[in-house]
Amino acid sequence: MSDLHQTPLHALHLSLGAKMVPFAGYDMPVQYPMGVLQEHQHTRTKAGLFDVSHMGQVRVTGADYTSAAAALERLIPVDILDLAENRQRYGFFTNAAGGIRDDLMLANRGDHAFIVVNAACKADDIAYMQAELTDVSVTEITDRALLALQGPAAEAVLSTLDPRAADMRFMDVATLTLAGAECWVSRSGYTGEDGYEISVPADEAVALAEALLAHDDVAPIGLGARDSLRLEAGLCLYGHDIDAGTNPAEAALGWAIQKVRRAGGARAGGFVGAEVILPALSEGVARKRVGLLPQGRAPMREGVPLFASEDAATPVGTITSGGFGPTVGAPVAMGYLPTDLSATGTTVWGELRGKRLPLTVAAMPFTPANFKR
Amino acid sequence: MKYTEEHEWLRPEDDLIVVGITEHATTQLGDIVFVELPEVGATVTKDDEIVVIESVKAASDILAPLDGEIVEVNTALADNPSLANEDAIGDGWFFKIKPSDPSQMDEYMDEAAYNAMIA
Numbered sequence: 299m300s301d302l303h304q305t306p307l308h309a310l311h312l313s314l315g316a317k318m319v320p321f322a323g324y325d326m327p328v329q330y331p332m333g334v335l336q337e338h339q340h341t342r343t344k345a346g347l348f349d350v351s352h353m354g355q356v357r358v359t360g361a362d363y364t365s366a367a368a369a370l371e372r373l374i375p376v377d378i379l380d381l382a383e384n385r386q387r388y389g390f391f392t393n394a395a396g397g398i399r400d401d402l403m404l405a406n407r408g409d410h411a412f413i414v415v416n417a418a419c420k421a422d423d424i425a426y427m428q429a430e431l432t433d434v435s436v437t438e439i440t441d442r443a444l445l446a447l448q449g450p451a452a453e454a455v456l457s458t459l460d461p462r463a464a465d466m467r468f469m470d471v472a473t474l475t476l477a478g479a480e481c482w483v484s485r486s487g488y489t490g491e492d493g494y495e496i497s498v499p500a501d502e503a504v505a506l507a508e509a510l511l512a513h514d515d516v517a518p519i520g521l522g523a524r525d526s527l528r529l530e531a532g533l534c535l536y537g538h539d540i541d542a543g544t545n546p547a548e549a550a551l552g553w554a555i556q557k558v559r560r561a562g563g564a565r566a567g568g569f570v571g572a573e574v575i576l577p578a579l580s581e582g583v584a585r586k587r588v589g590l591l592p593q594g595r596a597p598m599r600e601g602v603p604l605f606a607s608e609d610a611a612t613p614v615g616t617i618t619s620g621g622f623g624p625t626v627g628a629p630v631a632m633g634y635l636p637t638d639l640s641a642t643g644t645t646v647w648g649e650l651r652g653k654r655l656p657l658t659v660a661a662m663p664f665t666p667a668n669f670k671r
Numbered sequence: 672m673k674y675t676e677e678h679e680w681l682r683p684e685d686d687l688i689v690v691g692i693t694e695h696a697t698t699q700l701g702d703i704v705f706v707e708l709p710e711v712g713a714t715v716t717k718d719d720e721i722v723v724i725e726s727v728k729a730a731s732d733i734l735a736p737l738d739g740e741i742v743e744v745n746t747a748l749a750d751n752p753s754l755a756n757e758d759a760i761g762d763g764w765f766f767k768i769k770p771s772d773p774s775q776m777d778e779y780m781d782e783a784a785y786n787a788m789i790a
Contacts, residue, residue, distance in 0.1 A: 334727040335702040335753075522701070522727055595705050595749075597725050622704035622727060629705070651723065 305351035306443040306500040307507055314518050321521060322417035324352040329520040337523035338624040341489055342665070345449035346519035347510050354420025355439040355497055358427065359410040366411045369431045374404070375546070375569040377556035381406045384471045386484045388554050390546065391423065396574025397542040398549065399426070401534065403495075405471045405484060412471075412482065414444070414495070416536045442482075443503035448493035448527075450668060451515040456483075456494055459509060463494065468669040477509040478502065485670065489524070490531025490663055492670045530623045530630060532589060532662025538600055539587060539618040539632055547578035548634065550587045555579065586640040589662035590617065590631040590648075594655055597622050597629040598648045604633060605647040608654045614639065617648060625665045632662065673776055674785035675736050680760055681779060684767065687743075688776070690736060691764040692724075692755065695789045700726040703752045708744040708766060715741060715768070717775060722765055724755070736779070739770040 302325040311318065316327035327349065329337060340346055360366035367378040376389040383406050391399035400419035405412045415423045420438070427436040447456060456463035460474040466485040474483045479502035487493040498506050510516050525535070534540045540549045557563050561576050569575075592598050599620045603613035620631030639646060644659040673681040678696035682689045697703060705725035715721050715735040722733035744766045748754050755763035770776070780788065 329701065333702050335704075526727065596707065596723075597705055597730075599730075622725070 303352070305349055306503040307349045307351065307445075310504050310507055311349065311518070316518070316520060319521070322352055324417060326352060327518070327520040329522045330518050332517060334520070334522035334526065335624050337517065337519045338526050340517045341449045341491060341519055341523060341527055342625050343450065344515040344517070345447055345451040345455055345493070345513070346489075346523070347507060347516050348446040348448065348519050348524055349443070349507075350446050350495070351443040351503070352417035353444055354413075354415040354417065354423060355442055355444060356413040356415060356420075356424060356427070357410050357437045357439055358413060358431070358434055359437070360434040363406055363409060363411065366434050367406070369434045370404070370411055371559070371565065371569060373427065373430060373570055374402075375555045375559050375572065375575060376404075377558050377565075378404060378406075378411065379565070380558065383408050386469045386471050386486060390540075390551070390554070391426065392546070392569060392571040392575060393542055394571055395543070396545045396571040396578065398536070398540045398544050398546060398551075399423070399542060401536050401540065403484070403486065407471065407482075418537060439497075441500050442497045443500050445496045445498060445503065445507060445510075446487050446489075446493060447496065447510060447516070448487045448489040448491045448519075449515075450492060451513075452491070452493040453670070455510060455513045455516055458513070466494075468492075468671050477506045479506055481506070488531070488533055489527035490533070490665055491527070491668045525619075526621055526624060529619050529621060529632070530625055530663065530665045531667065532632065532664065534587075535619055545578050545583060546575055547583045548585050548587060552579050582637065584637060585615065585634045586637050587618070587632060588635050588640050589660040589664060590620070590633055590646070590657045591660045591664075592620075592629040592631065592648065592655060592657045593645075595629065596650060596655060598631050598650055598655070598657065602631075602633075602648045602650055604635060604657070605649065605654065606639060608647050608656075610647070613649075615646070623664055630664045631657065635659065672782060673779035674782065675734075675779055676788070677734055677736075678789075679733065679736050681736055681776065683776075687767045687769055688737060688739075689764050689767050691760060692733065693785070693789075694759040697756045697759045697763070700724065700728065700731065702727045703755045706748050706752045706755065706765070708746075708749055709741045711741055711744055713741045715739065724752075733765065735768070737768055737770040737775045738772055739768040741766050742769050743767040
């Protein structure tokens with residue numbers, strides 16, 4: 299335990315009664331005394347405060363934003379050059395085999411690009427960018443915490459600290475002054491709810507968290523509910539639903555690759571793995587990530603094999619994330635199936651404790667997204 | 672009332688034994704979202720895995736604490752698994768078993784011994 303990293307909010311988590319677990323090298327809160335189910339519901343109905351300081355915050359600086367963006371487009375297949383100032387978008391690093399190295403959020407901050415990457419991948423991501431992008435400067439920001447405030451009450455709560463929060467639209471980025479701290483705020487998150495992600499100087503993070511928690515509508519939320527919230531929202535967890543062997547087309551993430559980077563676009567290709575990914579997008583793939591609703595009450599989790607019929611001998615796919623969906627009120631899952639079994643409404647069978655149980659292929663998100671567009 | 676090392680409680684009720692899991696166990700498991708109960712009428716052997724509990728975290732098995740026949744299961748728990756969290760030693764009971772060898776009860780802990788084990 300002693301070699302685990304701690305976020306600037308570690309002592310606050312302990313004082314709030316969190317149950318701590320190791321996650322991606324950090325000692326993180328998995329739940330608070332409220333419990334996972336209620337934390338989930340609280341986030342969907344009011345607002346939840348998440349410590350996501352374990353994630354990597356990275357600044358990429360060139361002569362100007364355009365030069366930083368042009369460099370990043372060699373590693374990331376999304377439209378970074380045309381991203382407007384103070385706007386953010388989802389993306390991922392790809393590999394030569396057309397797989398996904400990591401997924402990320404990227405913002406145009408005027409004179410640089412600001413990137414947030416997964417905790418488990420951040421050291422690799424930064425070393426990779428530094429090795430591949432010698433024409434720009436890649437710097438990990440280690441003196442800031444990262445908080446997420448998510449849920450329908452998030453706007454009203456954050457506006458009490460800085461009214462400009464209410465003017466932001468989904469995926470806008472702004473510098474706000476929150477509880478006296480200069481914060482880099484984006485209107486985004488990973489729960490399917492409206493909300494904000496807030497980069498705050500490490501030494502001011504506790505004061506900001508306490509100011510947010512002082513609102514009746516805000517409760518601290520652990521990694522347990524973060525997982526069930528993102529699963530209901532149909533969002534991928536890197537290392538589970540997507541990994542180095544997943545083509546973005548298989549992962550149903552083609553939407554993140556804008557036309558300008560695709561075959562026939564003004565800047566088609568030019569990124570690692572383009573020769574594999576672009577044909578997959580235009581010609582189709584053999585397997586696809588789908589939403590799955592178990593027809594019974596038994597949750598089916600990661601690793602459950604999927605079969606085309608109740609008595610088929612060999613599996614055709616696997617569940618990559620699954621559990622109970624508190625808002626849905628039933629188990630939910632996602633996984634990979636052959637494309638010919640991926641249509642909504644198709645019945646497949648999962649093998650659980652030696653029994654074959656039916657699941658229905660379903661559209662995601664399982665709960666309607668609640669973004670402020 | 673007797674307790675097993677697997678955190679089950681066993682409460683005699685006439686010639687039956689009512690079985691559930693302790694509050695300590697439900698606290699450790701977290702929110703329970705699914706319970707699969709045995710069939711009424713099933714003949715079970717001590718240490719058979721006869722109940723599956725799924726919490727928000729993981730699945731766990733509950734073992735038959737005694738040889739015997741399952742004579743009743745708590746269908747309310749199947750419909751509302753959170754009863755196990757809300758009232759572990761009351762409405763959250765799992766099943767009633769008619770033991771074929773009531774002396775098997777003797778090997779289990781009393782409350783003081785169980786409390787010492789979880790302390």
